[in-house]
Amino acid sequence: MSRNTMLxxxxxxxxxxxxxxxxxxxxxxxxxxxxxxxxxxxxxxxxPLLISLAITYVLVQMLRLRQLVRTLILITLILLLxxxxxxxxxxxxxxxxxxxxPIGYQALAExxxxxxxxxxxxxxxxxxxxxxxxxFAWDKxxxxxxxxxxxxxxxxxxxxxxxxxLRLSDDNLYLIVFSLDGKVVQYLDQTxxxxxxxxxxxxxxxxxxxxxxxxxxxxxxxxxxxxxLERK
Numbered sequence: 001m002s003r004n005t006m007l008x009x010x011x012x013x014x015x016x017x018x019x020x021x022x023x024x025x026x027x028x029x030x031x032x033x034x035x036x037x038x039x040x041x042x043x044x045x046x047x048p049l050l051i052s053l054a055i056t057y058v059l060v061q062m063l064r065l066r067q068l069v070r071t072l073i074l075i076t077l078i079l080l081l082x083x084x085x086x087x088x089x090x091x092x093x094x095x096x097x098x099x100x101x102p103i104g105y106q107a108l109a110e111x112x113x114x115x116x117x118x119x120x121x122x123x124x125x126x127x128x129x130x131x132x133x134x135x136f137a138w139d140k141x142x143x144x145x146x147x148x149x150x151x152x153x154x155x156x157x158x159x160x161x162x163x164x165x166l167r168l169s170d171d172n173l174y175l176i177v178f179s180l181d182g183k184v185v186q187y188l189d190q191t192x193x194x195x196x197x198x199x200x201x202x203x204x205x206x207x208x209x210x211x212x213x214x215x216x217x218x219x220x221x222x223x224x225x226x227x228x229l230e231r232k
Contacts, residue, residue: 008059012077015059019052023084027091031163036096045092049085053078098161100186104136108188112226115211116192119224123213130207130228138178138185141202143194143228146171158182196228206231 026044035041060074111133115126130141144153148168154160157177161184168175174190210227 002064004062004064008062012056012059015052015055016080019048019081020084022048023088026088027084030088030091030095032166034095034162034164036099037092041092041095045085045088049081052081056081098184100184101136104186105188107135108133108186112188112190112192116224116226119211119213125210125212127208127210129204129231130202130209131204133209134178134186134204136178136186138180138204140179141207141228142177142179143196143198143200143202144168144175144177145194145198146173148175153177157184190226193223193225194228195225200228200230202228202230 026048029044030041033041056077057074060070060077063070063073065073115128115133118124119126142156144156146168150162150165150167153162153167153175157179159182161177167173167189172191172193174192174194176188176190176194177184178186208229208231210229211224212227213224
């Protein structure tokens with residue numbers, strides 16, 4: 001083996017190590033963002049592959065070998081580079097299939113925030129059926145509190161819905177999840193404190209939410225919070 005071939009091979013191995021490490025970071029970012037094929041996700045998923053393909057092509061052309069051999073080597077290296085990129089693509093496809101209606105999410109958030117703002121300004125508690133705040137079909141509502149892991153969320157839902165390990169990584173983060181026929185149809189990330197039995201599965205027929213400003217925090221006695229209850 002010539003020095004030229006050894007040098008090119010060494011450079012490509014270093015490139016491959018950096019490339020695979022980069023895609024490890026990319027997949028972690030995709031798992032946290034969970035935005036499917038948006039501009040940022042698509043860019044960071046494709047860019048490392050394109051750069052590595054270009055560098056690989058240049059390196060292969062530097063080899064002092066017959067054209068057929070260089071072509072075979074290039075194809076082999078491309079296949080190796082395609083592995084982490086394909087994993088990234090599978091992540092994006094999975095996220096895209098699980099995405100909820102963004103307009104519906106915004107409407108749901110506005111409905112909840114309207115009640116929270118009303119309680120904050122008036123100081124009066126309001127109790128209503130949860131289904132009054134939704135404009136989509138659902139049959140189960142789940143509550144998740146601070147520091148619930150994505151694994152625990154998925155176990156409760158019965159399938160892998162999220163891989164975001166940072167979703168509830170703070171004292172002030174809560175998650176409301178609506179499902180229909182065993183699949184998530186909408187959710188709501190919340191920073192307003194939520195009270196209630198987090199082990200209960202609420203239904204449209206019996207699920208009730210009370211918006212109140214009575215303090216859950218001694219430092220902020222008028223801080224609004226929500227309490228989910230089951231109608232008897």
